[in-house]
Amino acid sequence: MEAIGVLMMCPMSAYLENELDKRFKLFRFWNQPQKEEFVKEKANSIRAIVGNASAGADAKLIDSLSRLEIVASYSVGLDKIDLGYCKEKGIRVSNTPDVLTEDVADLAIGLILATLRQICACDRYVRSGLWTKGDFKLTTKFSGKSVGIIGLGRIGLAVAHRAEAFGCPISYYTRSEKPDSKYKYYSNVIDLASNCQILVVACPLTKETRHIINREVIDALGPKGVLINIGRGPHVDEPELVSALVEGRLGGAGLDVFENEPEVPEQLFGLDNVVLLPHVGSGTVETRNAMADLVIGNLEAHFLGKPLLTPVV
Amino acid sequence: MAEQQRHNHLPKLLVLGISPVFRLHEQKFAQRFEILRAWETPIFTEEFQASHAPHVRAMLCWGGTPVTAEQLSHLPALRLVVTSSTGVNHIDLRECHRRGIAVANSGNVYAQDVADTAVGLLIDVLRRISAADRYVRGGLWPVKGEYPLGSKLAGKRVGIIGLGNIGLEVAKRLEAFGCIICYNSRKKKPSVPLPFYLDVCDLAANCDILVICCALTDKTHHMINKEVLLALGKEGVVVNIARGAVIDEKAFVQCLVQGDIAGAGLDVFECEPNVPKDLLELENVVLSPHRAVFTADSFGDCFEHISGNLEAFFSNKPLLSP
Numbered sequence: 001m002e003a004i005g006v007l008m009m010c011p012m013s014a015y016l017e018n019e020l021d022k023r024f025k026l027f028r029f030w031n032q033p034q035k036e037e038f039v040k041e042k043a044n045s046i047r048a049i050v051g052n053a054s055a056g057a058d059a060k061l062i063d064s065l066s067r068l069e070i071v072a073s074y075s076v077g078l079d080k081i082d083l084g085y086c087k088e089k090g091i092r093v094s095n096t097p098d099v100l101t102e103d104v105a106d107l108a109i110g111l112i113l114a115t116l117r118q119i120c121a122c123d124r125y126v127r128s129g130l131w132t133k134g135d136f137k138l139t140t141k142f143s144g145k146s147v148g149i150i151g152l153g154r155i156g157l158a159v160a161h162r163a164e165a166f167g168c169p170i171s172y173y174t175r176s177e178k179p180d181s182k183y184k185y186y187s188n189v190i191d192l193a194s195n196c197q198i199l200v201v202a203c204p205l206t207k208e209t210r211h212i213i214n215r216e217v218i219d220a221l222g223p224k225g226v227l228i229n230i231g232r233g234p235h236v237d238e239p240e241l242v243s244a245l246v247e248g249r250l251g252g253a254g255l256d257v258f259e260n261e262p263e264v265p266e267q268l269f270g271l272d273n274v275v276l277l278p279h280v281g282s283g284t285v286e287t288r289n290a291m292a293d294l295v296i297g298n299l300e301a302h303f304l305g306k307p308l309l310t311p312v313v
Numbered sequence: 314m315a316e317q318q319r320h321n322h323l324p325k326l327l328v329l330g331i332s333p334v335f336r337l338h339e340q341k342f343a344q345r346f347e348i349l350r351a352w353e354t355p356i357f358t359e360e361f362q363a364s365h366a367p368h369v370r371a372m373l374c375w376g377g378t379p380v381t382a383e384q385l386s387h388l389p390a391l392r393l394v395v396t397s398s399t400g401v402n403h404i405d406l407r408e409c410h411r412r413g414i415a416v417a418n419s420g421n422v423y424a425q426d427v428a429d430t431a432v433g434l435l436i437d438v439l440r441r442i443s444a445a446d447r448y449v450r451g452g453l454w455p456v457k458g459e460y461p462l463g464s465k466l467a468g469k470r471v472g473i474i475g476l477g478n479i480g481l482e483v484a485k486r487l488e489a490f491g492c493i494i495c496y497n498s499r500k501k502k503p504s505v506p507l508p509f510y511l512d513v514c515d516l517a518a519n520c521d522i523l524v525i526c527c528a529l530t531d532k533t534h535h536m537i538n539k540e541v542l543l544a545l546g547k548e549g550v551v552v553n554i555a556r557g558a559v560i561d562e563k564a565f566v567q568c569l570v571q572g573d574i575a576g577a578g579l580d581v582f583e584c585e586p587n588v589p590k591d592l593l594e595l596e597n598v599v600l601s602p603h604r605a606v607f608t609a610d611s612f613g614d615c616f617e618h619i620s621g622n623l624e625a626f627f628s629n630k631p632l633l634s635p
Binding site: 011102 | 600
């Protein structure tokens with residue numbers, strides 16, 4: 001397989017890079033100064049793309065690689081891949097579901113606790129020496145608070161399972177009600193936001209779910225409500241979110257993703273009721289290795305004519 | 314005159330110091346009890362001794378106001394000490410027992426909040442939440458790129474030290490994250506289906522994470538020492554939401570600085586509010602200023618609980634949380 005060209009879109013994992021290097025002819029997209037020239041030149045050898053949450057394969061790139069057979073994403077989210085176009089052109093797509101479910105759900109709960117109990121602010125307080133001058137303020141209890149989840153897939157269910165251990169009543173919104181679910185269903189996001197204190201975004205990013213968290217939803221969540229985003233930045237109308245937080249119209253937010261990563265609105269930096277993370281949802285050694293193994297596994301399966309491990313298209 | 318009479322019918326409650334719960338709910342306390350404020354009229358003064366000492370049967374204290382044998386000697390009529398804390402290490406229990414004085418603590422009202430803090434600190438240490446938040450706020454994400462990876466929670470072996478109300482709440486929560494739970498306690502609990510280790514070192518040797526949830530007593534003082542920490546090992550993480558002195562802090566800081574354990578989440582310290590300087594420099598620790606119980610919700614619950622204990626006492630009924 002050493003002659004098979006694989007185009008890696010951006011740095012994502014040294015381990016994955018090494019493994020791809022060993023097995024295929026690896027092209028590193030981010031190292032090419034003249035990207036369009038490079039693509040034209042190498043189009044004949046590139047048969048696979050490896051993308052992630054930041055960079056995938058749009059129609060333009062797909063069109064310029066006539067020998068492209070498969071796009072293997074180092075992520076579970078597929079918003080950077082033109083899935084419809086891949087299907088049309090007979091290009092396979094794989095992602096990394098299941099292996100990262102627990103880590104992302106763990107992080108959602110970690111964000112809830114860090115936001116409600118102001119754990120990061122407390123840590124800053126101690127490190128700055130302020131504790132010797134006075135006590136930190138009262139914070140907000142998590143156990144027993146109502147949690148609303150947008151998207152009840154693998155990750156949404158894992159978040160619900162964990163929140164239940166804290167005695168939290170769970171409700172959810174999905175495109176259609178899940179008949180087997182024991183949780184309370186709301187047919188629209190505003191009703192969900194009006195009836196929960198902590199709202200967690202755990203659905204895929206599509207045309208329909210872009211800015212699913214808008215001004216109306218933020219208002220419904222209110223000054224005692226907290227928004228947790230472990231989905232994609234564009235799920236949230238970010239300027240609306242920022243002004244709601246700065247003006248105190250929303251109680252708090254725990255955010256792992258942003259509209260223009262790695263840019264994060266600086267107006268949030270001074271707020272104690274906000275936790276800001278650099279897209280670390282699946283960021284553990286164990287999980288990233290498992291994700292890399294899945295990418296390699298899918299590519300090998302494809303080029304050996306075997307069924308894909310985790311096919312999407 | 315009527316006001317005075319009504320006032321005199323309320324049971325007397327000596328309040329030793331201004332606990333956070335008292336400060337928040339002072340008016341509500343005053344509606345149910347005649348409050349004698351020890352900081353306004355100290356108990357050893359003639360005024361107090363003459364007017365109040367013979368009638369004071371109940372006292373409210375907290376972690377910040379030690380109850381000593383000497384103080385008890387000034388309160389001959391005292392039959393109940395209620396503390397708004399869970400810990401009772403600030404009360405001379407032996408002297409209370411000798412004098413036939415009952416002691417009641419906060420019972421279970423804080424258990425959930427403390428367990429939440431323990432879990433929050435643990436996830437923060439493993440997933441580097443506070444450190445990554447600092448990274449973002451410092452503008453480093455666009456400059457230095459991806460943040461270093463953390464460590465997965467599922468499958469980790471967690472040893473809970475002290476399986477009381479709080480320890481059980483911590484176990485319940487961490488099981489939902491796929492952690493494997495075992496525990497150490499003074500005695501094995503036959504009704505609990507979790508593996509028990511009589512020796513703390515044994516527990517540490519068989520765990521990845523230690524969560525300290527036990528009371529501070531003579532036996533547990535500096536129970537987590539260098540031996541236990543080395544048994545826990547280089548990948549080990551310690552979370553302490555109990556009392557600072559359960560850990561030999563000096564040895565602990567050394568272990569962290571030298572990399573003999575991987576990280577720690579701490580809400581309590583030996584000499585609060587002073588925190589060892591070395592800890593302030595470390596990225597793999599999360600520090601909290603003894604806030605595990607400090608939510609508005611739990612303070613409301615605590616007020617109701619304290620009231621409940623006092624009212625039970627004054628109507629000769631059994632205490633809620635002796």
